[in-house]
Amino acid sequence: MRKEDTVKLISAEGFEFVVHKDAAMVSQTIRNMLTSPGGFAETQHGEVTFPEISTTILEKICKYFYWNLQFASGKETEFQIEPELTLELMMAANYLHT
Amino acid sequence: MESQLVRLCIEAACQSRESVEKWRRQRRSLERLPSPLADALLRCLLSRRLLFPSLLEVFKRSVEKVDLRGEHSVDGEWMAYIGAFRYLRSLNIADCHRISSSALWSIAGMTTLQELDISRCMKVNDAGIRHIVTISTLEKLCISETGLSADGVTLLSSLRNLSVLDLGGLPVTDKALSSLRVLTKLQYLDLWGSKISDKGASIFLDFPKLSFLNVAWTDVRKLPNLSSLECLNMSNCTIASILEGDGAKATLRKLLVSGAALLGDAETLIFIETSLLTYLDISNSSLHRFGFLPCMKALEYLDLSSSMIGDDSVEEIACIGANLRYLNLSKTRIGSTGVEILAGHVPNLEILLLSHTSVDDAAISYISMMPSLKDIDLSNTHIKGIVHQVDPEMDPALSLTSLQCLMGLERLNLEQTLVRDSVLYSICSFKELTHLSLRSDSLTDMSLYYLSSLPKLRNLSLKDAVLTNQGLDSFKPPTTLRMMDLRGCWLLPKDAIVTFCRSHPQIEVTHEYVPLFPSDHIGSKRPYPSRLTLKTSRVNEVGKVPISPFFIDQRLKYSREELLALQNWSSVSFDAPHDSDILAPNMQ
Numbered sequence: 001m002r003k004e005d006t007v008k009l010i011s012a013e014g015f016e017f018v019v020h021k022d023a024a025m026v027s028q029t030i031r032n033m034l035t036s037p038g039g040f041a042e043t044q045h046g047e048v049t050f051p052e053i054s055t056t057i058l059e060k061i062c063k064y065f066y067w068n069l070q071f072a073s074g075k076e077t078e079f080q081i082e083p084e085l086t087l088e089l090m091m092a093a094n095y096l097h098t
Numbered sequence: 099m100e101s102q103l104v105r106l107c108i109e110a111a112c113q114s115r116e117s118v119e120k121w122r123r124q125r126r127s128l129e130r131l132p133s134p135l136a137d138a139l140l141r142c143l144l145s146r147r148l149l150f151p152s153l154l155e156v157f158k159r160s161v162e163k164v165d166l167r168g169e170h171s172v173d174g175e176w177m178a179y180i181g182a183f184r185y186l187r188s189l190n191i192a193d194c195h196r197i198s199s200s201a202l203w204s205i206a207g208m209t210t211l212q213e214l215d216i217s218r219c220m221k222v223n224d225a226g227i228r229h230i231v232t233i234s235t236l237e238k239l240c241i242s243e244t245g246l247s248a249d250g251v252t253l254l255s256s257l258r259n260l261s262v263l264d265l266g267g268l269p270v271t272d273k274a275l276s277s278l279r280v281l282t283k284l285q286y287l288d289l290w291g292s293k294i295s296d297k298g299a300s301i302f303l304d305f306p307k308l309s310f311l312n313v314a315w316t317d318v319r320k321l322p323n324l325s326s327l328e329c330l331n332m333s334n335c336t337i338a339s340i341l342e343g344d345g346a347k348a349t350l351r352k353l354l355v356s357g358a359a360l361l362g363d364a365e366t367l368i369f370i371e372t373s374l375l376t377y378l379d380i381s382n383s384s385l386h387r388f389g390f391l392p393c394m395k396a397l398e399y400l401d402l403s404s405s406m407i408g409d410d411s412v413e414e415i416a417c418i419g420a421n422l423r424y425l426n427l428s429k430t431r432i433g434s435t436g437v438e439i440l441a442g443h444v445p446n447l448e449i450l451l452l453s454h455t456s457v458d459d460a461a462i463s464y465i466s467m468m469p470s471l472k473d474i475d476l477s478n479t480h481i482k483g484i485v486h487q488v489d490p491e492m493d494p495a496l497s498l499t500s501l502q503c504l505m506g507l508e509r510l511n512l513e514q515t516l517v518r519d520s521v522l523y524s525i526c527s528f529k530e531l532t533h534l535s536l537r538s539d540s541l542t543d544m545s546l547y548y549l550s551s552l553p554k555l556r557n558l559s560l561k562d563a564v565l566t567n568q569g570l571d572s573f574k575p576p577t578t579l580r581m582m583d584l585r586g587c588w589l590l591p592k593d594a595i596v597t598f599c600r601s602h603p604q605i606e607v608t609h610e611y612v613p614l615f616p617s618d619h620i621g622s623k624r625p626y627p628s629r630l631t632l633k634t635s636r637v638n639e640v641g642k643v644p645i646s647p648f649f650i651d652q653r654l655k656y657s658r659e660e661l662l663a664l665q666n667w668s669s670v671s672f673d674a675p676h677d678s679d680i681l682a683p684n685m686q
Contacts, residue, residue: 028101064103081110083117087127090111090135093103 007034008047009062011055023065024048028097053092060089061096068098100138108135112142122156129159133185136160144169154179162186167215168193174201181205188213192240195219199226206232215240217264224250231256242266242288248274255280262286266312272298279304286310290331296320314354319361323369324348333357333379342369352377356401359383364390380405381426388414396421403428403451409436419443428453428475434461441467451475453511459485459497466500474501477513477535483521496524506530513537513561519544526551532578537561537586543569550574562586567594575602584609 007024009017025031033048050058060081067079081089100108111121121127131139136157143149144166154176162185166172172194180189181204189211191197198221205211206229214236216222223245230239236257242264251265251274261283270292278284284305295317302308308326314333321332323343329352332340336359341348349371356379360367364385372393379401386406391397391414398421407415408431415425422444427436433456441464448470452461458480465474484494498521501507507528513535519542525534526548534555536545541563549558555576565587571594575582582605584590592611599607 061103068102079106081107083110083113083120084124086107086111086117087121087124087131090104090107090139091127091131093101093107094132094135096101096103098101098103 004046006046008045009058010047010049011053011058012051013055015055015058017058017062019062019065023062023069026065026068026098027061030096050092052095054088057085057088057092060085061092061098064093064098104135104138108139108142111139112146112148115148118143118148118153122153125156128156131160133160133162137163140164151175151179155182158182159184163188165190166194167191170195172196174198174204177201177204181208183208185210187211190215191219192217193219195221197222199223199229202226202229205229208233209235211235213238216244217241217266218243220245222246224253227253233257234259236260238262240264242268242290244268248293251275252277254278257281258283260284261307264288265292266290267292269293272301275301282306284308288312289316290314292316294318328352329377330354335359337361337367340368340370347371349374351375354379355383356380357382360385363387376421387411391415392417394418398422399424401426402430405430407432409433409439412436412439416440416443419447420445422447423470424449426451427455430455432457434458434464437461437464440464444468446470448506449473452479454478456480459483462497463500466503469504470506471504472506473509474507475511476515477511477537479515481512481515481517483512483515483517483524496521499524502527509533511535513559517541519548522548525549528552530554532556535559535561535583536563539564542566543572546570546573550576552576554578557581557583559583560587565590567591570594570598573598575605579605581605582607586610 001020005021006018007021007030009019009024011017021034025034030048053061064079067077070077111117140149140157140161143153158179161183164180164183164186166176167190172191173196177197180186186208187210189205190213192215197216197219202216202222211233212235214230214233217240220243222241224247226244227241227246227250230236231253234257237259239254239257239260239262243266246268248269248271251268251270254260254263255277258280260281263281263284263286266288267290270289272293272295275289275294275298279301282305285307287305287308287310290312291314293316294313296319299313299318299321302311302324303322306326308324309328311324311327311329312331313321313335314331316335318332319336319338320342321330321340323341323345325346325348327341327348328350330340330350331354333354333356337355338361347370351374353370353375360383364387368390372390374396375394376396377399378394378397379399381401381403383405388407388411395418397418400415400422401424403426407427412432416439419440420443423446425444425447428451432452437452437457438461447468450465450468450471450473453475454477456479457476459482462481465471483496483498485497486494508530510525510528510531510533514537517536517538518540522545525531531552532554534549534552534557536559539562541560543566545560545563546565546569549555550573553576556578558579558581561583565584566589570590584595585608587609590609590611595607595609595611599605599612
């Protein structure tokens with residue numbers, strides 16, 4: 001995976017998740033950050049920090065990105081969400097428009 | 099609206115009582131929950147029957163909108179929790195019959211509430227209104243069919259911010275209405291069935307912003323000119339004049355005078371600017387001249403059912419046909435000649451209702467010249483589905499075939515017509531048809547065979563048909579089929595229907611042998627035992643009322659010999675219809 005094809009997502013605790021750009025773009029919010037012509041810092045460094053999203057939730061979000069890509073390409077599996085994560089994940093998903 | 103992951107999260111959160119227990123202690127997260135998410139979560143919990151009063155507490159800092167319409171369990175305890183909702187903007191507890199005046203005490207003095215609907219909470223009376231008038235922020239209040247008296251209505255005058263007020267079915271008198279004069283922000287006022295008379299009608303002039311007014315079923319005969327009015331309902335009134343008076347004519351968009359007795363011709367009674375009128379309901383009215391129609395060029399919705407209109411007045415509809423989307427001519431003297439006049443003049447017509455008229459197969463080719471049609475009702479007409487050719491040597495032509503050119507046709511109703519099995523062959527090529535209704539005792543298993551090839555059929559109603567268990571067994575329903583109404587198909591034995599339901603769980607079948615409440619998947623997880631007992635008691639009632647009236651009719655139509663013949667023809671496992679009254683209603 002080439003570096004320019006990836007994007008680094010950083011959680012509130014500072015954990016870094018390197019994901020494929022296509023996967024990250026499942027989030028409309030991240031897509032806007034990466035593609036907007038205004039020259040966000042995020043666009044240049046390929047890094048996005050989420051001070052509001054904990055590591056556990058961000059990890060789940062990344063898993064969802066990949067699941068969503070697979071789902072879109074016709075692979076119908078279920079995306080498991082533990083009930084204790086639902087509230088925080090819901091808010092993160094709402095923020096990320098995903 | 100909601101993104102996919104949000105929806106998955108809400109689903110997961112409302113999976114079961116156990117999953118609710120997993121998140122309901124996460125206080126910090128719950129307090130941060132944005133209100134649209136909290137509202138959606140609350141809605142889902144309610145629809146899954148997982149909501150109970152003490153769970154409401156977790157939403158007190160997030161939810162802005164609560165809709166508990168028709169929930170029988172909602173009572174004072176629920177209201178006590180809802181009263182503590184810090185940001186509540188809208189509360190709908192219409193049809194919650196356990197709500198009493200004292201239950202409303204909990205929401206007295208709320209500072210954020212703008213919308214409140216307690217329609218048909220019959221236990222709420224004037225004492226309850228005293229709690230409501232303490233909520234000075236209210237802008238929308240619906241209290242129709244509650245236990246309020248005219249005195250209670252006068253108390254509402256302190257709610258100065260009201261713009262929507264529904265007082266339907268309340269004994270509002272002219273005097274009570276006069277005390278509401280101060281509500282100058284009113285835009286929407288519903289007073290159907292009240293005791294308002296012509297004297298009270300002059301009070302409407304004090305509401306400068308009034309755009310919606312409903313005075314159906316009242317003694318109002320003369321309505322003064324209200325130039326701000328856009329929508330008026332005077333159904334079932336005796337009308338002497340509408341909006342007559344000085345000043346600019348009201349530019350009405352919607353007028354309903356269904357069932358009204360007009361004391362003269364419409365032109366001389368109705369004083370409105372007709373060029374913007376889009377919705378007109380004059381069904382059941384006493385009008386017999388329709389010369390006013392040609393000026394209503396913007397009409398999209400026109401209901402003339404049960405009126406005196408006949409083929410001689412259709413010309414008047416044709417000249418305003420350009421924008422029409424809905425046209426109801428049911429129970430009129432319209433015949434095929436009338437339909438012929440309309441053809442070619444209604445390019446945008448989507449819904450055409452001709453039920454209980456004298457139209458026959460000649461009309462069908464004209465109907466097929468109305469290109470936008472989506473929904474056609476031809477029930478209770480003389481339609482046969484075949485036209486006999488001039489030359490008696492030639493085979494008769496199938497008239498319904500010409501409807502094939504209606505590319506958007508989704509619904510077709512041919513109940514109580516003379517259509518027979520062989521004619522349905524011409525329907526099976528209707529690509530977009532989703533709803534089909536048939537009802538005739540001359541239809542048999544052949545119909546099912548033809549209809550199985552309709553690619554998008556979702557609702558099929560095949561009432562009173564002589565279907566057998568072999569026919570049902572060999573029926574291959576279209577994959578899209580979700581509802582099937584087989585009421586009155588008396589020849590079908592119970593086990594044939596049960597087998598069909600089992601092998602096609604996605605199809606909801608209606609028949610005398612199918613209980614009203616089939617299987618209850620989440621029964622064991624119900625939080626409210628009261629609801630469960632209510633349901634079981636209803637199922638028991640079904641047992642007591644075993645046969646519907648027309649089921650008996652069916653049997654009376656045949657002699658004993660005919661019935662026996664049919665019985666042999668059907669199957670060996672035939673359940674005689676009269677057995678149904680001892681059948682247990684449970685069928686899991």
